[in-house]
Amino acid sequence: APELLPQAMPVRGRDDVARFFEKLASTWQDFGLEIDDLVASGDRVCAIGRARGTLLDGRQASYGFVHAWTVRDGVCVRFDEYVDPSPELIG
Numbered sequence: 496a497p498e499l500l501p502q503a504m505p506v507r508g509r510d511d512v513a514r515f516f517e518k519l520a521s522t523w524q525d526f527g528l529e530i531d532d533l534v535a536s537g538d539r540v541c542a543i544g545r546a547r548g549t550l551l552d553g554r555q556a557s558y559g560f561v562h563a564w565t566v567r568d569g570v571c572v573r574f575d576e577y578v579d580p581s582p583e584l585i586g
Contacts, residue, residue, distance in 0.1 A: 497578050500558070501550060506574075523548040528560075540564045557583050 496503045496515065501522045506515050519526065526548035534541045541564070547557040558579045565573035 525549050538565055538567055
C-alpha cells in the first residue's frame with residue numbers, strides 16, 4: 496500500500512499479505528471499497544474505484560484508487576495499487 500495511506504507498507508509474498516490485512520483491520524473501524532469500473536486486457540485486470548471508512552481516531556476518510564492485478568492460470572501473481580495523491584478527510 497502506498498506510503499500516503501494509513502495502512503501503508505511494502506508487501507512481498509503471502510506472509511506480508513496476511514500482515515497487510517492485519518494492519519488494515521487495526522487502522523480502520525470500518526472500511527469499504529466502491530468499484531466504479533473493471534477493465535481487463537490479457538492477463539491484467541484493473542479495478543477503478545473509491546475506498547471509504549472511519550479511522551480509529553474517528554476521522555472519516557476516502558481516496559480514489561486503481562487496483563491492477565496480474566492473473567496467470569487463475570492465480571493472482573502481482574498486485575499494484577495506485578491512489579489519489581491527496582486522500583480526502585471527510586470529518
